[in-house]
Amino acid sequence: GENVEQHPSTLSVQEGDSAVIKCTYSDSASNYFPWYKQELGKRPQLIIDIRSNVGEKKDQRIAVTLNKTAKHFSLHITETQPEDSAVYFCAATRYNQGGKLIFGQGTELSVKP
Amino acid sequence: GAVVSQHPSWVICKSGTSVKIECRSLDFQATTMFWYRQFPKQSLMLMATSNEGSKATYEQGVEKDKFLINHASLTLSTLTVTSAHPEDSSFYICSARDFVAGGWLGQRMGTDTQYFGPGTRLTVL
Numbered sequence: 001g002e003n004v005e006q007h008p009s010t011l012s013v014q015e016g017d018s019a020v021i022k023c024t025y026s027d028s029a030s031n032y033f034p035w036y037k038q039e040l041g042k043r044p045q046l047i048i049d050i051r052s053n054v055g056e057k058k059d060q061r062i063a064v065t066l067n068k069t070a071k072h073f074s075l076h077i078t079e080t081q082p083e084d085s086a087v088y089f090c091a092a093t094r095y096n097q098g099g100k101l102i103f104g105q106g107t108e109l110s111v112k113p
Numbered sequence: 114g115a116v117v118s119q120h121p122s123w124v125i126c127k128s129g130t131s132v133k134i135e136c137r138s139l140d141f142q143a144t145t146m147f148w149y150r151q152f153p154k155q156s157l158m159l160m161a162t163s164n165e166g167s168k169a170t171y172e173q174g175v176e177k178d179k180f181l182i183n184h185a186s187l188t189l190s191t192l193t194v195t196s197a198h199p200e201d202s203s204f205y206i207c208s209a210r211d212f213v214a215g216g217w218l219g220q221r222m223g224t225d226t227q228y229f230g231p232g233t234r235l236t237v238l
Contacts, residue, residue, distance in 0.1 A: 032225060043117075043206060043229040044157070051222075089156060095225045098162065099145050099210040106156045 002027040004092050006104025014112055019080050021107045023090035024072040030092040033073050034101070035064060039086045047088075048075070051095075080111045115141045117209045119230030126197055127238055134192045134233045136207030142187035143209035147227065148180070151204045163190045197237040206232040 003026040013019050025033075031052035036044035050057045050064045050073065057064050061080075066073040077084055087108050091101040116139040126132050136146055144165045149157040161182050162170040169182035179201075181193040190209075194201055208227040215223025 034226070036229075041204075041232075041234075043231045046226065046228070049226070087154075093225070095223070096212070096214070099212060099225055099227060100147070100159070100162060101227055103156050108154070 002030055002092055002102040004090060004102050004104040006090050006107060008107060009105060010108045010110070012110045012112065013080050015080060015082060017080055019075075019077045019084070019109055019111075021075045021088055021090070021109070022072060023074070023092075023104045024070075025092040025102075026071065027092070027094075028068075028071060029094055030102075032093050032095050033064070033066060034091050034093075035075050036089045036091065037086045038089065038106075044089060077109075080109075082111050082113050085109055085111045115139075115209070115211050115226075115228045117207065117228045117230040119207055119233055121233060122231060123234040123236075125236045125238065128198050129196055132194045132197055132235060134194075134205055134207070134235075136190045136192070136209065136230050138188045138209040138211075138228070141209070141211050143190075143211065144187060145210040145212070146184060146190040147208045147210070148182060148190075148192050149206045149208065151206060151232075157206065160192075194235065197235070199237045202235055202237045204232050204234055206230060 006023045034049035037047045038044040061078045063076040087106045090104040118137045120135045146163040148160045160175045163182045163184040165184045171177045184190040207230040211226045213224045
C-alpha cells in the first residue's frame with residue numbers, strides 16, 4: 001500500500017523567510033496530493049492540492065511542486081507570517097478509488113516574529 | 114470549501130459508558146466519511162471508512178465492536194465508543210468526502226476532496 005514520508009518534523013523560520021516541507025510517496029499510481037494545515041486543537045484545513053498532470057500550483061504565498069519521476073512533492077510558503085505557524089500534513093491518494101488519504105507524519109512550523 | 118460539523122466538540126464520561134459522536138456534511142452529500150483518531154503532536158490515524166448504506170471498513174487493529182460506526186444518510190455518520198476506558202481518551206476527527214465524477218486529467222475534471230470536522234475531544238475518567 002501507499003506510504004508517505006514527510007520531512008522535517010519541525011521547522012522554525014524567521015518572519016518573512018521561506019519555508020519548504022517535503023514529502024515522498026511510494027505508490028506510483030497516486031495522482032492527487034493535498035496539503036492540510038492544522039492549528040492547535042482545530043480541524044485540518046485544506047490549503048492547496050495538486051494533481052499528477054501538473055508540476056506546480058500556486059495560490060498567493062503558497063505553492064506546491066510535484067516530481068512524479070522521483071515520487072516527491074513539496075510545499076513552499078514564501079514571506080512567512082506568524083499566523084502560518086501550525087502543523088502541516090501532506091497526503092496522497094488516487095482519484096476515484098475510495099478517497100482514502102494516506103497522511104505524512106506532519107511538520108510543526110514555527111514562524112518567529 | 115464545504116462545511117463539516119461534528120458534535121459534541123468535547124465530552125467527559127465515566128469509564129464503562131458509551132459515547133456517540135456525530136459527523137455531518139452541511140452543504141454537500143457525502144457517500145463516504147472517514148473517522149480518525151489523533152494523539153497529541155501526531156498525525157491523523159485512520160480508524161475506519163464509513164460508506165452510506167453499508168458496513169464500515171475498519172483499519173487493521175481497530176476493534177469494530179468497540180468503535181461502532183453508522184452511516185445512515187448521505188449527510189450523517191456516527192461513531193459510538195462503547196464501554197469507554199481511559200485509554201480511549203483522544204481527539205476524534207471525522208472527514209467527509211466530496212466526490213464529483215468526471216475526468217481526472219482532462220476537461221470536466223471531477224473532484225475528490227476531503228473536508229474535516231472540528232473534532233471531538235473525548236476524556237474518559
